[in-house]
Amino acid sequence: MNRVYEPSRRWYAWHDWMPGSKPTLFGTGELTFVSPGYRARLEKHDPQDEGEETLVLDLYIETSDGLVDKDITTEEVQEVHYEEQTNNPYQDIMIVSRTRVPVQKTS
Secondary structure (H helix, E strand, O other), X not given: OOOOOOXXXXXXXXXXXXXXXXXXXXXEEEEEEOOOOEEEEEEEOOOOXXXXXXXXXXXXXEEOOOOOOOOOOOOEEEEEEEEEEOOOOOOEEEEEEEEOOXXXXXX
16 A cells, blocks of 8 residues: 655745845745655645635645555655745745545455
8 A cells, every 4th residue: 555644844935025036935845755756746726715915835746657666664855845936925825735645445
C-alpha cells in the first residue's frame, strides 16, 4: 500500500515591495513523504473565495510515473514554492490540500 504521509511545516509567506521592481508575493513550505517518488506543487485556487486579504492556494501531491516504491519507508523532505507578481496587499495565504489517496480493493 502506498503511504503518502504528508505533514507540512515551515510555511512562510512574504510580499516584496522593493522599489524598482514589481511587487511580488512569495510562499514556501516543506513537506515530508515516507515513500520516494512523490512531488508537490502549489497553484492558485479558482475561485478565490476567502476574501481579498487571503490568497488561496491548492497543494497538489502527485506521483512521478513509476517512481513510487511501496516498500521503502525513507523520509524525504521537499520544499514547495509559490510566486506571484501582485499589488494586492494580502494578509495571509490559505493552503488547500489536493492529495489523492488511491483506493485499495479488498475482498
